Amino acid sequence: MDLGLHDRACIVTGASKGIGLAVSRLLISEGARVLMVARGEEALRAAAAELGAEWLALDVSRPTAAAEIVAACEQRFGGAVDVLVNNAGRAEIKDLDELTDEDWQRDWDLHVMASMRLMRETCPKMAARGWGRVVNVSSSSGKRPSGSLAMSYSVTKAAQLSLSRAFADKYAADGVRVNAIAPGMALSEGWTGDGQLGDQLSTRLGIGREEVLRSQGARSPIGRALEVDEIARIAVVLCSELASGVAGAAWSVDGGTWVSIV
């Protein structure tokens, strides 16, 4: 099947690692042009060079970031943005009563405000041209708060789902498809990296990192954590021509973890 992504101008945030890197790789393999965004320049530059993508190193939660990203994309690809993947995000292991105001604000700025500003910059122009795709990478924790991840993560991921639906409704009649995905546990650097979620839970539970990754993954109906490509493939379908009939969805990509018949 032709995904219809050839020459499409795409922005992927959180693109230097994990799910965002896998999404960028798949988009490039479909002939799309990709602007990869993350903060850390070294990893981003290396990833973009390997894929043949453009890159821009900045913190997407800064108020001016969205305008800078869209301007860079338009200038480097010589036209408007076709596809936006709001993927940048962060999680940590922290009890509800340990979370500070700063923790809540930081997660709000990253998961909600950064996604909102990028959609506000891109969706009207997509609508004017009659075609566009936005994928907001939320989380299964946005559908049901996680028992282990910080509640500021779950709550702002729920807000990101609501935000996604709001933009979907506003722009659906103009050819713009805004959707979200709600991944379950995937073995990205965010789980496997030094000091990341695997290590944080390891400290809390008093078991090794490998045992944490195995036992947390085993809690899902398919019995294992996902690979990042298993998430990225679904995101890229939603970026494509094939998603013409999908708007305002919040697709679970979680190995069956979300318990619902609807």
Ligand SMILES: NC(=O)c1ccc[n+]([C@@H]2O[C@H](COP(=O)([O-])OP(=O)(O)OC[C@H]3O[C@@H](n4cnc5c(N)ncnc54)[C@H](OP(=O)(O)O)[C@@H]3O)[C@@H](O)[C@H]2O)c1
């Ligand atoms: N992996 C999972 O199990 C899982 C499950 C559900 C949902 N998700 C969601 O999927 C998305 C990707 O997760 P992942 O596990 O692939 O993450 P990851 O491996 O930790 O990678 C995160 C990416 O986002 C970038 N990033 C983080 N904060 C940023 C900021 N303020 N501005 C710009 N870029 C930023 C990171 O680069 P820099 O640090 O250099 O900026 C990196 O490229 C997140 O939204 C996450 O919440 C993941």
